Amino acid sequence: MADALEYWRDETVPDSRSRLDAALWRPLLAEGLIGSGQADRAAAVLGQLRGGDQAGYLQPALAWLDGWLAERQGAPDQAREIYQHGEIAAELFISRKAVEYHLGNIYAKCGLRGRQELRRFVEQWRQPAAV
Numbered sequence: 001m002a003d004a005l006e007y008w009r010d011e012t013v014p015d016s017r018s019r020l021d022a023a024l025w026r027p028l029l030a031e032g033l034i035g036s037g038q039a040d041r042a043a044a045v046l047g048q049l050r051g052g053d054q055a056g057y058l059q060p061a062l063a064w065l066d067g068w069l070a071e072r073q074g075a076p077d078q079a080r081e082i083y084q085h086g087e088i089a090a091e092l093f094i095s096r097k098a099v100e101y102h103l104g105n106i107y108a109k110c111g112l113r114g115r116q117e118l119r120r121f122v123e124q125w126r127q128p129a130a131v
Contacts, residue, residue: 063087
């Protein structure tokens with residue numbers, strides 16, 4: 001599949017119609033590259049997709065592909081975080097960077113160092129008040 005879609009990897013596609021089509025075909029190319037173990041090439045294609053004008057509506061697909069790429073590169077914790085950011089962003093219709101930005105603000109204001117501490121912090125508020 002990756003070989004058949006290789007044409008769409010190049011940034012110098014000939015005309016405006018082809019450039020629009022590239023936004024549709026590049027996610028499939030990235031999927032084929034990840035599936036066939038070509039992580040570096042897949043990362044380059046994903047970088048092209050993130051830099052394009054169409055990146056907004058592709059966020060759920062990009063999160064899935066970025067997560068899968070992280071899994072294939074032996075980084076399951078990073079993959080899990082990417083999937084979580086992508087899921088939150090897709091549900092709220094905001095970018096992954098916006099989620100990261102706001103989580104960073106929450107961590108700073110509450111004196112937390114990450115998601116696990118945030119979970120414990122939230123859990124304490126779910127406990128019934130001691131009288």
